[in-house]
Amino acid sequence: MYFTPDARVCALVAKARDVVLLTHIYPDGDAFGSQIALADALESRGARVRVWNCHPPPERIKFLDAAGRVRIVRPEEIPALPDCELLIVLDTSEPARLGNLAAYLAGSAAVKIAIDHHIPPPRHGFDAAWTEEQAGATGILILDLIDALGLTLSPAAAAALFTAIASDTGWFAFNNTTARELSAAARLVEHGACPADLYRHLKGAASLQRTTLLGEVLASVREEFDGRFVWSLITRRQMTDKGIAYEELDGFIDELKNIRAALVAALIVELSDGNWKVSLRGPLHVDVNLIACRFGGGGHAKAAGYRVAAPGVEAVLADLRPELRRAFGRPPPAGKPPRQGKEAEPCSTRSRKACSPRSARRSSPKRSSKR
Template identity: 35%
Template sequence: MIHTREWQTVRDFIQDRTRIAVTTHVNPDGDAIGSQMAMAHYLRQIGKEVVLLNCDRMPDYFSFLDPEGEIALFEEQAHDALVAGLDGCIVVDISDWARLRGLGSALRRHNIPVACIDHHIPSDKMGEVHVCYQEASSTGEMIYDFLLDSGAELTLPIVDAIYTCVMTDTGSFRFSNTNARTHRIAAELLERGAHYRAIYEKVYENNSKQRTLLMAKLLERMHFTCDDRLAYFSLTQELLRQTGAQLWETEGFSELPRTIARVEVSLMFTETEAGNTKVSFRSKGRVAINGMATLFGGGGHKYASGATLAMSLNQAVEAVVEEARKLFTD
């Protein structure tokens, strides 16, 4: 748990700044958007002007966290002057400049002071203030601790945002990052009025027909090896075209093989429009896979990591699966 003295560095960063941006990583998930919005609500409570900028659009089923549509999609020409006019930026749920893409470049080009709050294994030193706690279930859990330590008013939008963080990043309290404190925080959020049922429905019971058809095709194309302990599947641009699904609708697909008996490690390969391949590494919690992600230039958690390879889809599948098989060499 982060101590008051560390949170004080974040408060000191905020105190003398008036116009602060809050942002998060590419392909934002529930923890990313929830943390971003919870921090934005707090900053406004204390009289700050807040700018919300992301380098990727969020999945539609998280739009309830941003009902006014305040999060803008960063465009270099359109937003360069806006970035130049910032007093500072708070980055949540990421410790990797590369995953901020053009926005990260703009922040550094204009020498904008940055504070980072994250629970991932850091790839970079992010800014003047960098609070990282890998034992946290989610960045939202860290934001919750920060807000309590800061005496913030935990309004319903903040409570719902943080509950979304904790629920989604623990896979509805079933992943290995779930512990007793995770449940205590969830209970406290329920006591504060979290709309837990509505949040679950919006996130997990709101699939489009296109997403459902794509999921069916991916399950049909799943491969198994290493005595069924390793499962992998590939998402091509052609499959997206066939089903009419959007790339953001694939959020959570990397978790699908973890529900299958005997599977310990799963790999999801996604062909990008540029011809590269994104790989999502997942483990049920008995086999560490972050080392393999690092080997391919990525990173993340011990049991949930990712990497982007400058390879075609077929090349990436061959290289990564060959390496993954070594995890099960007796």
């Protein structure tokens, strides 16, 4: 056991016979892998489990759902979705991050719980929540829950949880990688997860289009603030020309943060709805969660993001620069550096309450973020 599961969450999951699993919009390896593994384990003890998401996962992790459990629900289908006994939200404890499925959560008469490793909002609205900010991934909490309940850990579930942990720890390279994440990974390998196969799926199976787009992103990196800020841009045109979906851009930002002098790296993506998605990384001491919170986004200290409505990339940068100046002016915190992890996925309706009290007290930025 790596963390001690919340007793109420445990008790509720232990007795549930009819479960719906939800996660945040644009599910990543951790969100999707956690869903697949928990569904697999609960089904193995006879529960009925349905997994509903707003968006498909990135192409390269679709293989985890070999059993075809995950249903992508269209907005118009949501009012007709049947209710359930227990509703479990994974990898977020903020209802707004469920996108269109937030309406299902709000309207459901089910018992509602959340299992997550992000900074939780002060009022989450769940009947019970188990949040461990020290966990490198939600997947490690699902492994603990499976152990605590004595459920079967199949090879498919082990592969899904390995993917979850590997995704959120940057393949065990970010500083949220501790002995816990590594020993959990070792256990998952013992249960049938094959790191080489999973690495090939996650990292080694890029399309030619994705690879050439990454080349364009890297070739057009710009620096500001004497190199302390590096950023690059992906336009809608680039994505449509190459036929690349937003979810395939996972990992691009990590290439930018590797630039030596960078204190903050940003990947700015023009979205199809006219908004801009800004992914931020703070490889050293800058807390990018504080910056993202100023625009209604959030995530972790070293990985965060936000969405914003703006007429163009220059306007996005114009709003961001004062926040960067302020961040670069702050002295590095004493003691241990903040933990690193994957950002929370973008959500236009993310509440500023979700951010740390320190950032929440500050006044709003000039351009109001899309909510």
